[in-house]
Amino acid sequence: MTSVASPRAARLNISSSSAGPSRPSSTISVQSTSPHKPSVLRKLRSFGFSVAGRQRSDESTIPSTSLTPEDAARASASAYAELRTHDGAAAGGGGQPTEDGTGMSEAERARVENGYEWEVQSDSEEDNEPDAYSWVDPSLVGTERLRATPVGSSSGDTPSRLHSSRGLADNDPLPPSLPPRISSAPITSVQRPQLNPLDSYNLLVSYQSTSLTSLPASPRRPSLAGPPAGSTPSPHTSSEGVHTHQNAEWHEMVDCSLTESLSREERKRQGLWWEMIKGEMEYVKDLRTVCETFIQPLRDYQPPLIIPEARLHAFIAEAFSSVQQIYLAHASLLDKLMERQRTEWPLLTSATDLLLGLYLETVPLYETYMKNYPFADARVRREAEKNIGFRQYLSERTTTEITRRRDISVFLSRPVTRLPRVMLLIEALEKCTPADHPDRDELPMVHEVLNNVVKASQPGIESAEAKIKLWNIAERLLFKRGEIIPIHLDFLQVLSADGAPERRYDGITQYRRRPGGNILEPVFQPERLMYPFTITTSGGVHARTYTLCTATPAARDQWRETIEGAKTLRRFDLEGNRIFAVHTISVPSNPGPLVAAQTFTWLGRETIAMAYPRSVYLGWRRDSHTYRELIKLNTHMITAVSVLPDFGWLFVLSSGNLMAFSLQELIPASDPATWSSLGKDKAMELGEKDRQVAFVRVGVTKGRVLIVHAYHSRNSHHTHLFFDEPLLPTPTTSKSTFRRFATLTLPGQATELSFFRQTIAVATEKAFVIAEPGNPTYNVIPTYPSSGIERSAVTRMTSGSKPLVMYQVGENEFMLVYDWGACFVTKYGELSRNGNFLRWNLTPTNCAFRSPHLLLFDEAGGRTEVRDIDSGKMCEIIVEEKGTKAVRATRMDADMLIIGPKGLKQIVETVEL
Structure with missing residues (x-):
């Protein structure tokens, strides 16, 4: 046998x-x-x-x-x-x-x-x-x-x-x-x-050499310099047809007769050990990339990307923590693993002792790194958002040659994800290890060490993530705890100062047991009577109400008198140093509610046009006796008027119809006796039939004076703009006419339009659209930067807010005005001034710009807030009756008019003496 x-x-x-x-x-x-x-x-x-x-x-x-x-x-x-x-x-x-x-x-x-x-x-x-x-x-x-x-x-x-x-x-x-050796049967197919x-x-030596060419040389890795003399060619160019690659598996590196002679469990065990060593190779390469590609060049960068130097060292310590010590420990482990693999090739008995020794030594390093990882990732992202140079530094290293186009966040997470992967491999090794093998006792020990590290680090990771979320919320808060937010005296009002006193207690009610009884009796702490009074900021939707308490009624009265005295002094100061003054304009008596008005110059005199629901009055601005009803529409409701005095046209928007009246026919001379009253039949229709004109604006762009009227599409969420150019009178015509210059179709429902040198800005219900008359392409602004801090603040404010109008405030700078505030953009629509923005105390429905001041009109509160756009400081508040509204300026050079319960008023800018 x-x-x-x-x-x-x-x-x-x-x-x-x-x-x-x-x-x-x-x-x-x-x-x-x-x-x-x-x-x-x-x-x-x-x-x-x-x-x-x-x-x-x-x-x-x-x-x-x-x-x-x-x-x-x-x-x-x-x-x-x-x-x-x-x-x-x-x-x-x-x-x-x-x-x-x-x-x-x-x-x-x-x-x-x-x-x-x-x-x-x-x-x-x-x-x-x-x-x-x-x-x-x-x-x-x-x-x-x-x-x-x-x-x-x-x-x-x-x-x-x-x-x-x-x-x-x-x-x-x-x-x-x-x-002689008997020749085998002819082979019909190519076999390995x-x-x-x-x-x-x-093959093993060549694989280790080609896989770790980027790793530092080690005295314990002498064979990686090349295969011994007389060895087989490189596995990648084998003359015998052997095909291997850099990601070779264990069964590809040995003969098939060996794998066939082993049991299924043993083949799986050898493959898992091979996978463990391959993963360690990649892990060490990634850790080395962190140390030599990110950390050391950042220290040596000139000029420094993070200043001062102390801040640079603190950033490296917080962002990279103990990764350098982890790298050195694993590089040493890899040396030992590869040496044992070469010594025992092709069947590796065990490497559990090496793993156990390493992880017992590196437990504190991993716990420190894993607990700090959320802070590290957040710190790197925040620095990249704020620091353009550091962001460029990271992008230069996110290449195929250096990092295989992986972001730094991938490398920072490697130590965190490595331990769970090793645990999975160890669990698989336990299942296929023979019962009498020493690894049966040692593998559970390694798994327990790693499991304890992961479990011990998890509470720290969750705590760090919660802190980061709290920091992000704190950054988005407009009012932070501990801040002193002053209340402007122009908005401060005392609502009540005669309320009934309230009880206040110094401590929590205590309960004591009566001697000999089972019932608890409350023992109240000494109480005090407090005298409340209520103040408010009266700032529209941003208004806040506070209830303050004093110890005595006299102290409450003193608070009320102090506030009212400060407001009185503020009012006297404003009266002598106002930036804008309010002048009253006389209007015709009892013609009906005033809906619109425009001032202009005609025949060398200041003229005013006042629109009522069914008629338009014209007259000299300083002489109310000259007011005449020159336009009368019995079947239409007038909503707006506009004037183009250089071409002698008066535009009336009535019930969605845009009509143009000749000023030469209405007011041919200075004598009111020569003025003529015209009806609809004497008007020139500019609008399209069966369409409702939403608004009309007059301005200059591309070197041309244009009249723009807008239609809101019935079937789609778009706005159609029609540009008409007035023509000067010719010898054959007694008056000027119009020609269609261009048309545009833009997304959204347009509410306002601004003219610039070559383009126009249309404010829709959600954004600003920049377009050029005659060019169908358009751009939506603002465009937000990649920086999360700059982007998050402005995005948070603009989302859900209503755009009002766009103004040019500098040669290459523009201001986007919203109902909540304003931000600044470049001529390309990108945020400027580092993403800083203004925030209003009121909720304006209309605004006007008189450089360098911006006037914000709050119709509900009857207040006008004046802001300096350069400093963002609130200069003054113009207080009028509630319900006072500003007249929308249909011309860029129109005067600022407001219509209130007491009539028509004009806001005039004062001159500094």
Whole structure:
């Protein structure tokens, strides 16, 4: 019966030594780690051994047997040499004794020494060919008798020691006495060539070398400089057709006969260890990228990107924490892992001791880093948002060559995600590790260490994330705790100062048990009477009401008198230093409610046009006796009027119809007696039929005076703009006419329009649209920067707010006015002034700009807020009756008029004396 020796029983060492100055000799020795006596060799007659690539202990209990170099060459010529015992019978010789009594010829005797014979297996026994790696008979492959990876095997010689015998086999031909090798059947398909141990080892060395070319050199990594002399070519350009790649798997690096001789669980275990070492390679490369690509260049950058120097060091400490110490520890671990992998190739016994030693030492480093990770990520993002130079520094390193186009946040998260991945690999290793393997006890220890680190760090990570969320909320707050927000005296009002006193207690009510009883009786703390009074800021939707309390009624009265006294002094100060004054304009008596008005110059005199629901009055601005009803519309409701005095036109918007009246026909001379009253039949229709004009504006753009009227689309959410250009009178015409200059269709419902040199700005219900008359393309502004801090504040304010109008406040700067405040943009629509914005105390419905002041009209409160756009300071408040509204200026140079319960008024800018 034929059996196979245990993998621990014997191993084959072939070494070359010098037998003399002229002829080298080879020694082939068989060593055993078995505790049996050497007499066991008599039982090895029918045992087959294969040349193995896996190394074992150098201890030997079997005496070495020497062969000549020729015999060694014959033995090594085949990857499947068989070792047999010899008891005096000739192999295939029929057992007939020869002259020396051995029954062997000289050729056979040359192959035998000390009772052992090397034979080349015939291809006819291919089905029973032993595995070249596992020292086992093929008949046992896949059975329970095949033992898994031997435990406790120590590192021995590397497979490079087999190179000498391989060289002899390649150089010396087989002796003629050996039977010729039977050729195998022709191969019809290209198959993967078999790898002997030396080739497989060189593939490993080449893979480690090409995978870690970017890692620093280490004295413990001498073989990474290149494969040993006489090794196989690079696995990427193998002349034998071996195809490997930089992300090779374990089964691709060894011969298929080895993988087939192992059990399914053992193959999986070896693959998992290979995956563990591959992951460690990538992890160390990423940590090195952090240290050498991000940290060190940031320290050495000139001029420094973060100043002062103390702030730079603090930023590096907070952003990168203990990553440099983690990198050094894992680089050392990788050295040891690769050294053990090369020593025990191709079957790695275990590396659990290395992992356990590393993670026990790095537990404090990982806990520190993981708890600090949320702060690090937030700090880097915030610095990139504020610091343009640092943002450019990061973008320069996010390339394919340096970081494979991965952002710095990916590298910062590597230590956080590495431990859970290792835990998953360890759990998988536990499932496929044999029950008698030492890893069965050590792997759970490593898993427990990592699990404790993750669990201990989780509360710190959650706490840090909560703090960051709280910081983000605090940044978005307009009023922060601890801030002193002054209340402007122009908005401060005392609502009540005579309320009934209220009880206030110094402490919490206590309960005491009555002696001898079971009922608790409340024991009240000393109470005090407080006297409240209420104040308000009266700022529209931003108004706030506060209730304050004093200890005595006299103190409350003193507070009220102090507030009213301060407001009186403020009022006197404003009367003598007002920026804008209010003048009253007389109007006709009892014609109805005034809906619109316009002032202009005609025939060299100040003229005013006042629109009522069904008529328009005109007259000289300083003489109310000249007011005449010159336009009368019995069936239409007038909503707006506009004047183009340079061309002599008066525009009336009535019930959605835009009509143009000639001023020369209305007021041909200075004498009111020559003035004529006109009706609808004398007007020129400018609007389109079956369309309702939303508004009309007059202005100058592209060097032309244009009259613009807008329609809101009925079927879509768009606005159609029509631009008409007035023409001067010709000798053949007595008055000017109009021609269609351009049309535009813009998204949204337009409410206001501003004219600029080459473009117009249309305010819709959600945004500002910039367009050029005659050009169908348009842009929506503002465009927000990538900076989160600048973007978040303005985006928060503009979202849900109503755009009012756009003004040009500088050569290349514009102001976007909303109902909540205003922001500044460049001529390209990008935010300027570092994203700073103004915030109103009122909720305006209309506004007017008189550089450098912006007037905001609050119709509900009857107040007008005056702001300096350069400093953002509120200059004054113009207080009128509630319900006072500003007349929308249809011309950019129109006067500021307000209509209130007491009539028409004009706001005039004063001159500093």
